[in-house]
Amino acid sequence: MKQYVVKTSNLTKTYRGSYALRNVSIKLESGKIYGLIGQNGAGKTTLMRILAGLSFPTEGSIELFGHRGERALQEERKRLGCIIENPGFVPHMTARENLKLHRIMRGVPNKEMEGELLELVGLADTGNKKAKNFSLGMKQRLGIAIALLGNPELLILDEPINGLDPLGVVEIRQLLKKLCEERQMAILISSHNLPELYQTVTDYIIIHKGEIKQTLTLAQLDENCKRHLHISCDQPDKLTSVLEMQLNTSHYKVMPDNTVKLYDYLDDMDSVAKVIYDNGIVVTRLSIEGDTLENYFISVIGGDQDA
Numbered sequence: 001m002k003q004y005v006v007k008t009s010n011l012t013k014t015y016r017g018s019y020a021l022r023n024v025s026i027k028l029e030s031g032k033i034y035g036l037i038g039q040n041g042a043g044k045t046t047l048m049r050i051l052a053g054l055s056f057p058t059e060g061s062i063e064l065f066g067h068r069g070e071r072a073l074q075e076e077r078k079r080l081g082c083i084i085e086n087p088g089f090v091p092h093m094t095a096r097e098n099l100k101l102h103r104i105m106r107g108v109p110n111k112e113m114e115g116e117l118l119e120l121v122g123l124a125d126t127g128n129k130k131a132k133n134f135s136l137g138m139k140q141r142l143g144i145a146i147a148l149l150g151n152p153e154l155l156i157l158d159e160p161i162n163g164l165d166p167l168g169v170v171e172i173r174q175l176l177k178k179l180c181e182e183r184q185m186a187i188l189i190s191s192h193n194l195p196e197l198y199q200t201v202t203d204y205i206i207i208h209k210g211e212i213k214q215t216l217t218l219a220q221l222d223e224n225c226k227r228h229l230h231i232s233c234d235q236p237d238k239l240t241s242v243l244e245m246q247l248n249t250s251h252y253k254v255m256p257d258n259t260v261k262l263y264d265y266l267d268d269m270d271s272v273a274k275v276i277y278d279n280g281i282v283v284t285r286l287s288i289e290g291d292t293l294e295n296y297f298i299s300v301i302g303g304d305q306d307a
């Protein structure tokens with residue numbers, strides 16, 4: 001049976017009767033970066049806090065690395081590193097001093113780790129510069145280095161890209177990809193902005209008002225957003241042979257519901273309509289579909305932008 005790094009079943013959290021999370025069931029695997037996407041108040045931090053053991057669910061259960069039950073979870077959480085709410089460093093200390101402090105506090109004996117982690121997050125040449133004088137991107141990277149001290153297999157980062165300039169975003173992206181590829185970590189990272197994590201994550205988990213609305217891979221997202229002609233008709237088999245034989249295209253996909261996505265002829269819908277009609281196929285829908293990431297996100301959360 002497949003072992004998941006995280007598996008939750010129907011996690012629910014209420015605060016004075018109102019739901020912060022509702023029946024959240026997710027599965028995370030190692031070697032993947034998951035983008036937890038939702039607007040302000042969607043429940044991202046609540047879910048991360050529960051996974052990290054900083055808060056408890058009202059109902060539902062958690063499995064970490066195949067183990068469940070509060071005692072076992074406490075043990076398994078040693079395999080987890082996180083930055084939730086703030087990166088937790090001392091402003092008037094250098095990057096190395098901060099790492100040393102956290103290393104000692106956590107009882108990690110390996111001194112070499114300080115240098116290795118500074119190298120890994122690209123802060124090895126910051127010398128005597130104090131953390132308070134770092135750019136936001138550098139501060140985030142220092143936070144990640146601290147979270148990596150125990151060699152975690154699961155990294156949870158709450159909004160690590162929020163407020164970063166474009167260069168800072170690129171730095172964090174590259175670092176996360178490297179961690180995922182080289183260490184086969186599972187990384188859960190939250191954001192309120194779907195495009196922000198585009199190309200960084202391997203999978204998206206879309207949460208809205210405490211409920212998981214959709215989970216999908218980057219490839220599925222690309223597929224869903226790609227502009228195409230959507231064709232619904234009474235004879236999909238005949239349609240595909242018409243597309244191939246008369247419109248000379250094989251650039252289409254038949255979906256499980258028998259609708260067809262055609263990636264050609266976007267600027268010549270009339271020709272498509274005419275050929276289909278001439279072949280006696282009855283079309284119930286012919287439209288241009290595909291979306292920006294932002295619009296797609298809004299469509300998934302039901303066009304409901306009020307958090």
Ligand SMILES: Nc1ncnc2c1ncn2[C@@H]1O[C@H](COP(=O)(O)OP(=O)(O)OP(=O)(O)O)[C@@H](O)[C@H]1O
Nearest residue numbers: 015019020038039040041042043044045046047192
């Ligand atoms: N300690 C708390 N007491 C009462 N309500 C809370 C508490 N923590 C969170 N909530 C509520 O739970 C809901 C989810 O909040 P949460 O912080 O998890 O959302 P979020 O997606 O992380 O939002 P943001 O992007 O603003 O950080 C919100 O309605 C929030 O007001």
